Amino acid sequence: MTLVEFWFMLIAVVWTGFFVLEGFDFGVGMLHGLIGAGEAGRRTVINTIGPLWDGNEVWLIVAGAAMFAAFPGWYATMFSGFYLALVLLLAALMARGISFEYRGKSPSPRWRGTFSAMMAGGSLVAPLLIGVALGDLLNGLPVNASQEFTGSFWTLLQPYGLYTGVTLVAICALHGATFAALKTTGDISDRAARAAVATAPVTALVVLGFAIWTHVIAGKGFFLNPVEISAVLAAAAAAWLVHDRREGWAFTATTIAMALTVLSIFTELYPHVMISSTSPAFSLTIHNTASGSYSLTVMSVVVAIFLPVVLVYTGWTYYVFRRRLSAHDFQA
């Protein structure tokens, strides 16, 4: 494996890590009003991700920064091309980010209602927009010979891109509901489990559609590849497991479904990083956008040392906060 290939793989892994971890935060954010039912319940649900969401969001920052460092051409074309979509994404992420922190800082119902709405809205819009962006990479966008995007905001709203966004939102919702069921007790856990049961079959069908569409768009052979097949199987397994209320296994299944769905975009994309619909010759690849080998080597060393450290303390954090929360912890 060359350095350039290694960095493409790493970026795919970081995006996957982002969706696996922040995915349930998005889901919990979207559904906290529904699952919570009542102020104490809502606070319980939000506090399940309290210690975790900020660290999870760093995966997005690292994904962006790794693209910048390893594939400056990809970062430059994608981020300038997706301009207004990213402005909206940033607004959504800001809205939900401060909502977590500020919602509980005043007892006023109006204050809390406002931040709850921002949290739910931001958590829904963010994965939708990132999904549109990732889908568009594979679907193809007008990109010219000097690697510049030549479309407008409306060009970004391709059916496949939008469907990718919807798929990710659906998996986030299921993933979040499963997580909330696993991390709470009593009524709240029951409601979360019911939300998961309600969303799971739909999500499984959406993922099936996504796997087929992704494979067709990429146009590589007739049969789905193992990543896509496994994504569908994991989503189906999740539907079955939430129905039987096997919370730990259900969460494992939604984790795998999420990971493989995101990975299937990247496996179909390789060795391209952004398809040009103007001409196949103009498509961005890992080779025509990459940094020099010295830079990639330096960063590989940094990753080899620090990624394991990050994984260890992240894992430890999840272990520290393994206990389920219950509503009576948050009675005013």
Next chain:
Amino acid sequence: MTLDLARWQFAWTSVNHFFFVPVTIGLAFLTALLQTSWYRHKRPEQLRLTRFFGTLLVINVAVGVVTGLVQEFEFGMNWSAYSRLVGDIFGAPLAMEGLIAFFLESTFLGLWIFGWDKLSRRVHLLTIWAVAVGTVASAAFIMAANSWMQHPVGYRISRSTGRPQLNDIWAVLTNPVFLWGYAHVLLASLVTGSAVMLAVSAWQLRRGGQREVFGHSLRLSLIVLVPAIILAMFVGSELGVIEATYQPMKIAAAEAQWTTCQPCSFSLLQIGGGNNDHTPTQILSIPHLLSLLATNSWNGKVTGLDPLQAQYAARYGPGYYVPNVFIQYWSMRIMAYAAGLVFLLGLWGLWLMWRKRAESARWFLFAATWAVILPFCMNTAGWLLTESGRQPWIVQGLQLTKHAVSPSVSFTSLVISLVIFVLLYLGLATVDLLLMLRFSRRELAPAPAGDGEHATVPSMLY
């Protein structure tokens, strides 16, 4: 036009971001100090203060994080030609920042906020120190990246692509502009954090807040503030000498020095001297001071803007290479004067502390409350000085700012995004200020009894 809009947007988002960053760096360190003193002496007021100022830290971090996300995306969104050209070098410290610093900071902040009842006293203390280390590390990487724009080192121009490529990471990490600039930023952050703690303690003491408790934080903040501001001024003047070597335009413009001088005086106040007025009227000036500041020698020579312009035009081709002199001149002075006032206030406080009267000196407490504005003026002016002084370059000598904007982003898109960011940040700043004020003015929570010292802090939970 798109260039101006992109520059305004970057200025707006980064100036706002840097209101929150130094508070976070400073307060994380001070909170860690408070908690350490509680860990060692177990006096209840130390715990109460840790929780009180920790809540302020947490409120502030939220905005720092979300505005930082914007910065990370903006390079690609608005400055794609720049990102394409220098991502090979500039991207590396950003990626390292995420992996090494942001993960540490965010993960351990979560552990600290929610871990009071789950971690042992010792481990919980370590988590706040990990947060403090994370904030300091993140500043290191972003300053290394920024310093590379001021004084690019450790690269060669690739023969195949014509772009600069990293060939010596060590040179980037030991860039003299970085080493001095980083020290300067850290010290300014300590000044800002301790000024916030000082102002809050002073306000509380004026309103009859508990004297023995807020007296403690007042003294702690003064003990950090005074050495920090002295060192910040010293390091800042060294940084000036280094910048005068690599970016002579920046320093000449900061003094509106159009002609070469030797020795050079520093004007305290002048009228005129902008880019169209090469003969400003100096009202008050101190002989030899500019020579000292720019060259570290009594009779040092400072090359004027006009001869520098001629040199640059000969070297880089026709063009206008003088930064905005008005901004340079006044940001330099606002920074220096604000720092001077903070220094005087600190000395006043130390003197009162020595006389054991600081907690009840009404005039001092009043001044200390309002002085919280000064470090923010100082920080903003400092960044304007360094960033506007780099113009018209985005990377000194390598790329002009006008060649760095995204070719694919339209005027309309820029207007829409600028409006969104202005409104969003105004909203954020208002909510943040509101909460900071509310929680700064709250009565101190009572000391938790017995096992209560391991209880979670209600004001920190979501």
